[in-house]
Amino acid sequence: MHSRLCTPADHALSRRRVLGAFAGGAAGLGLGPLVRPAVAEDLKANDKQVLLVWLDGGMSQLESWDPKPNTRFGGPYRAIDTSVPGLRVSELMPKVATRMQHLSVVRSMKTEDPNHSSGVPKILRGHPKNRGVTYPYFGSAVARLMGPGPSGLPPYVWVKPGSGGFVSKHAGFLGAKYGALALGDGKPPNNLLRPDTIDSDADRERNELRELFERRYRRTHRPGWSEANTHVYDVARTLMKNVELFDESKLDPQDVERYGRHHLGRHLLLARRVLEAGVRFVQVTSYGWDTHGDNFNAHARRVPGLDQPLAAVLDDLHDRGMLENVLVVVMAEFGRTPRVNGSVGRDHWPNAWSLATGGCGIVPGQVVGATNDDGTDVAGTPYDIGSLFHTWFHALGIDSRTAEYHNGTQPLPVAHDDMQPIRELLA
Amino acid sequence: MSSARTLGLTLGCATVLLAGSLATAEEPLHVRIDALVAARAEVPLAPPADDAEFCRRVHLDLVGRVPTVVETRTFLADTSADKRTKLVDRLLASAEHPRHLAESLHVELMERRGDDEHWQRFLRSSFERNRPWDDFVRAILKPTPPQTKSDDSDESPAESPDVGAAFFLTSRLVSEGAMAPVDVPGLTRDVGRLLAGVDLQCAQCHDHLTVDDYSQRDFQGLHVVFENVKTVRGDTPGVSEGLMQQSKPFQSVFTGEPMQTGPFVPGGREITIPTFEKGEEYVVAPDRKTRSPGVPRFSPLTELALGLTAPDNDLFAKNAVNRIWFDMLGRGLVEPLDLHHADNPPSHPELLDLLAREFVAHDFDARWLRRELMLTATYQRTSRRPADAKPPPETSYAVALEKRLSAEQLLRSALIVTGPAEATVEQIDARLQDESTAALKKAFLKAFANPPKEPEIDFEPTVAAALTFLNDKTFLRLLEPTDGHLVDRLVKSDDAILADELYLAVLSRLPDDEERAIVTTHLAKHSDDRPNACSQLAWALMSSTEFLVNH
Known part of the structure; x- marks a missing residue:
């Protein structure tokens, strides 16, 4: 295993972690929202990481985690056995089916919002109670609560198709510095590559000079701002040192084949490498799951495109011993209607949908909850996304019922305060 | 509000008397400021900045750039005793100063929401003539009607530079997509935050939980004014107001108790909604054919603009001087800048009172106030402290703060x-x-x-x-x-x-x-x-x- 996370010497709490100033976008040391210091202390030796696979638009639960063959709304696909006795998934995910010993499925998701534009942020924020502030997305929350880890890399990296950059809006009230570093189509951030005119010796020398001048200034001024400035240069240079992450020519051809050459394949492979390099939280987004028309052909194309790289990344994380520390979440803003519409499509369905999660101490091979025979509603206790956030925070070592953000004078719970973790998923 | 204001004034007078042995009321404001800062310092005050440090600081603060090598050399070589005052006066009188203020107020007021040429013209022309701050704010809150090309005949008078002022409102009254309605609560919050120093956001749905002074009524009373405002299409930014005939009901999400309010001015009072005879409600009646929204006789925006900027509105003057103080000195007397309330007292209450009172007495003259601040020993102190010494508390202003x-x-x-x-x-x-x-x-x-x-x-x-x-x-x-x-x-x-x-x-x-x-x-x-x-x-x-x- 070549993750830097496992170099014991690195585990010592670095100064910058105490300062908690880290960011995709920025790293100031100002009066940002503070977490209670006790929480930061608890997380000192915590090297847990997160991989969130986001299926934007909403994957159909019936064509994936909760198949209902031969029922009124079941659709044309069969259910197949998996490596977990009694747990069956859609035949569209044969590879993941043989890796289900690593995952658990929650089939009783019941959330509120059937719209993309408001539903996506609600789910990604864990939909806490309205307190008049904009809550951070999962990645920003983890970046704030857990910090960057010893790698010195930005704690929240977002791999997505399309454009990249430093995305601050995910951070909500936490402030821009907890935003995402978005790698658009897996490409490096702007200005990551050193111009040819500056060789590595010259680069080192100019930075030594900068640090020398910085130290001189700091001797006679308040240290905070100078430390913040030094810090962003450290992060930038750490990113520059990891430039090979973006060099596809360095990839193992076998990996490329196993993950697939499509967006999600390439991006999940990059995600694995980014996690290996020590990034705290990686979100991989796949767009285009909003199958209002031709749902079945679309899923026949798309689900295998998830199946292949998801199976590959589960294998790799397991083989490297990383699955013990990496929380895996596969979800979307909602599922899809059991009823098939006039365009042979399925519409938005927050009422009863599924997600999969595993790793990082999440009890594997579980099926949490169930839907009724037609899949139109949750049978038994439904779970809202807040319960999942509690569950995931617990798996990450954060006591989500006592941990708080401080937004100025306003204490804010990190997850919905009326909800509880799902006990069956926590050992 | 009014009792707090009275208390503030009393306290202010008492302190000036107290500081009377150090500085009398006849002395220039900058002398009195230094006396009040020194009286509370409790730590040794740093020596003055050297000429180079002062020269760079003043240039950045007044003209928004570092001095050129020539300017620095000239200043360092100047041996006259009053060269600092002369530099301040020269920069204040330069054409660069209004340009810098326009740039910096644009960032402060618009917070990177985009730009507009008419707005820029409004800013530049306002700062070029050192427009009094109260008048500037009135222009923003009650903008002149927009101009359209169709109104222009060949001999039409030149466009009033004030037409761009509406951009402050119009840029906040835009819809950001099908699922995101126009953010009127956001505009309400910004007006309170930026122009009165009170962030009422957390009082939208109930009385503020941690700030006793901020009631839901404060928020709702401001919100009704902006709910009534719409942008109008034209070649320049512009807004229109609807007819407001009754107060608006609201309730707390906690108590559910029904309440209502008309327009309410931060730091001021509720505005009574007048009643007019039927047919008398409009100065210019709406016209469906031309889609003209009409001009109601009662304009809550005008009332808000007048009430907020009234000389006896303590919040308005204090927010203004606190922000200018922050710009010059690196830390507000009240921090955060937008949380003025009784339980968050200023670091120097008597100083904030003095600044607000003098600012009003000088007809909200920001150029005069900036000059006075720059002449203080407080502003002119060095930002250097002895190597590795513990920094004094920021609130002491014992060492100049970085900006x-x-x-x-x-x-x-x-x-x-x-x-x-x-x-x-x-x-x-x-x-x-x-x-x-x-x-x-x-x-x-x-x-x-x-x-x-x-x-x-x-x-x-x-x-x-x-x-x-x-x-x-x-x-x-x-x-x-x-x-x-x-x-x-x-x-x-x-x-x-x-x-x-x-x-x-x-x-x-x-x-x-x-x-x-x-x-x-x-x-x-x-x-x-x-x-x-x-x-x-x-x-x-x-x-x-x-x-x-x-x-």
Whole structure:
């Protein structure tokens, strides 16, 4: 295993972690929202990481985690056995089916919002109670609560198709510095590559000079701002040192084949490498799951495109011993209607949908909850996304019922305060 | 509110009497300010900034850029006793000062929401004539009607510079997509925050939980005014108001108790909604054919504008002086800037009272106030503390506090630092307008401006900024040995004076002996590639905090 996370010497709490100033976008040391210091202390030796696979638009639960063959709304696909006795998934995910010993499925998701534009942020924020502030997305929350880890890399990296950059809006009230570093189509951030005119010796020398001048200034001024400035240069240079992450020519051809050459394949492979390099939280987004028309052909194309790289990344994380520390979440803003519409499509369905999660101490091979025979509603206790956030925070070592953000004078719970973790998923 | 105000005034008078032994009321404001700061300091006050430190600070604060090498040398060489006051007065009178204020108030008021040429014209013309702050705010809150080309005949009078003022409202009354309605609560919050120093957001759905002074009624009373406002289409930004005939019901999400309110002025009073005979409600009746919304006889915006800016509205004056104080001194007397309330007292209550009272007495003259602040010993103190000594509390103002530089200040300064030594202000301005600088401008905004809708208060260096300085080719091009530019001059200069040239250009000061030694050593080590060595030195100084902040 070549993750830097496992170099014991690195585990010592670095100064910058105490300062908690880290960011995709920025790293100031100002009066940002503070977490209670006790929480930061608890997380000192915590090297847990997160991989969130986001299926934007909403994957159909019936064509994936909760198949209902031969029922009124079941659709044309069969259910197949998996490596977990009694747990069956859609035949569209044969590879993941043989890796289900690593995952658990929650089939009783019941959330509120059937719209993309408001539903996506609600789910990604864990939909806490309205307190008049904009809550951070999962990645920003983890970046704030857990910090960057010893790698010195930005704690929240977002791999997505399309454009990249430093995305601050995910951070909500936490402030821009907890935003995402978005790698658009897996490409490096702007200005990551050193111009040819500056060789590595010259680069080192100019930075030594900068640090020398910085130290001189700091001797006679308040240290905070100078430390913040030094810090962003450290992060930038750490990113520059990891430039090979973006060099596809360095990839193992076998990996490329196993993950697939499509967006999600390439991006999940990059995600694995980014996690290996020590990034705290990686979100991989796949767009285009909003199958209002031709749902079945679309899923026949798309689900295998998830199946292949998801199976590959589960294998790799397991083989490297990383699955013990990496929380895996596969979800979307909602599922899809059991009823098939006039365009042979399925519409938005927050009422009863599924997600999969595993790793990082999440009890594997579980099926949490169930839907009724037609899949139109949750049978038994439904779970809202807040319960999942509690569950995931617990798996990450954060006591989500006592941990708080401080937004100025306003204490804010990190997850919905009326909800509880799902006990069956926590050992 | 009124009882708090009375209390404030009483306290203010008492303290002036108390400080009377140090300074009498007849003395200029800056003397009285220093006495009040000293009276509360409880720690030793730092000595004055040296001339170089003062010169750079004043330039950045008044004209938004570092001084040129020529300006620094001239100031250092000047031996007259009143040269600091003369410099302040010269910069205040320069054409650069209103330009800088327009830039900086644009960032403060619009928070990177975009721009508009009419708005810029409004800002520039207002600051050029040092428009009183109350009048400026009235223009924003009750904008003049928009102008459309169809109204223009050939001899139409020149466009009033005030038409752009509506951009403050219109830019906040835009829908951001099908699922995001116009953010009227956001506008309500911004007016309270920026113009009255009260962030009422948390009082939208119930009385504020932690601030006793902020009731839900305060928020709702302001909200009704803006709920009634719509943008109108035209060639310039413009708003119209609807007919308001009754107060608006609301209830707390906690108690459910039904309440209602009409327009309510922060720091003022509720405005009574007048009743008119049927048919008398409008000055200009709405017209369906032309889609003209009409002009109601009762204008809550006008009432708000007048009530908020009234000379006896304590909140208004205190917010204004607190923000100017923050701009000049690096920390508000009330912090955060938008949380004025009884349980968050100012660090120097008697000083805030004095500033507010004098500001009103001088007809909200911001130029006069800035000048007085700059003449204080408090402003002119050094930001240096003895090496490795513990910094005194910020609230003491015992040592000058560092201030954030905007992307605009940094870009302008970077061009001055790296460009030709003899470049005039006009040449720098021309370069900034030039197409060839567009990419650099964009890079600086990306690197040093906050995302939209966020105030720019503290120095918040970003990874993007570091990467820009490290690797951005348009930036690094500034440090190439172009003929007559900084690096070229350094390459050609004598080793004995090179360090002086470098430090004067980049940091607007002379180096000390240790710094001269650093420069000499670096040059000696790279005698085979002098251009590169010079470029590295300039780069390292520019990427250090000493260049990136105002100190």
